[in-house]
């Protein structure tokens with residue numbers, strides 16, 4: 001599957017940059033293309049110049065809101081982010097159109113954090129705009145949710161997140177939710193290592209996007225998972241997970257895949273990777289709420305067998321019993337067995353409901369604050385009313 005990836009704001013731009021890096025890896029390791037174009041859109045010129053892999057010309061790093069923000073961001077005011085995106089939408093569309101392989105892409109992936117200003121406000125506006133413009137390609141969004149400490153210390157975080165999620169969900173074909181806090185559970189030092197978190201966020205997409213682009217018979221599985229399967233699976237609220245199991249470098253001294261002991265070891269490893277993928281989903285949710293699901297097993301050809309694929313399916317069926325499940329096997333890498341899981345069309349997401357509920361409670365306070373700021377501004381204007389203007 002080939003994606004056009006567009007990141008908005010600092011977070012979105014950096015995750016889009018991680019996707020560009022992923023594409024470089026696919027190209028050099030496997031000779032295939034999974035990202036037809038990677039773009040970063042921001043009101044902040046410094047953030048754009050801090051990216052590493054997205055091409056550095058103005059057609060790939062698109063500065064919007066020049067006059068309004070003077071290249072310094074929108075200071076977490078996502079209403080301003082939305083306004084600027086509305087005004088400069090054509091600039092973004094023009095940039096996308098110049099991508100040489102644009103028409104080969106299967107879908108768009110728009111990325112932003114929900115809690116900031118530029119990305120949070122721009123992503124719903126641009127999703128709507130791109131959907132209207134390119135009716136034949138699905139438009140997916142990937143939204144990063146804030147860290148716990150940000151939610152605890154700044155009300156605007158909750159309010160922005162709720163407004164962004166509501167707006168984006170009403171226009172996008174799917175909203176892939178990624179909770180920043182999930183990545184610091186095991187390793188607290190990651191809180192300050194956003195690059196590492198971004199790499200972890202994009203890793204589950206590597207095999208998922210590569211598998212359908214393979215052309216050599218030896219890398220095509222018994223059941224090939226292609227762009228069609230992914231498009232059929234990803235709808236509405238969506239989460240993604242990834243688990244891996246390192247295979248021993250030393251081969252079993254005797255026996256082939258018919259060997260009973262070896263086979264049970266493989267199944268055990270497969271289930272362990274699947275269990276990790278489900279435990280490490282990008283957002284905590286209940287698999288029972290999923291109406292669609294997908295799993296992809298990637299492993300060396302000789303480590304895969306039908307029994308393992310079936311057992312993984314049984315495992316997923318048990319925990320996501322309401323879901324239509326699609327699957328694929330990808331004979332590829334050496335020394336590693338990994339499983340990618342997607343749960344989609346979730347009928348309930350507790351965390352999202354929480355943002356909405358809390359935001360409603362915050363509304364009066366936010367409005368009061370806005371009025372206070374406006375009245376203070378008008379007081380200054382009043383005080384200056386008798387001063388002659390130089391303009």
Ligand SMILES: Nc1nc2c(ncn2[C@@H]2O[C@H](COP(=O)(O)OP(=O)(O)OP(=O)(O)O)[C@@H](O)[C@H]2O)c(=O)[nH]1
Nearest residue numbers: 009010011014073074075076113116117118119146
């Ligand atoms: N996963 C991840 N989250 C990030 C990254 N950078 C910022 N965030 C999160 O994104 C939120 C802040 O949004 P930003 O993307 O910085 O804001 P912005 O869209 O640039 O908007 P303004 O700076 O207000 O104009 C916070 O919740 C951060 O924790 C990143 O590189 N990766």
Ligand SMILES: [Mg+2]
Nearest residue numbers: 009010044073
């Ligand atoms: Mg910013």
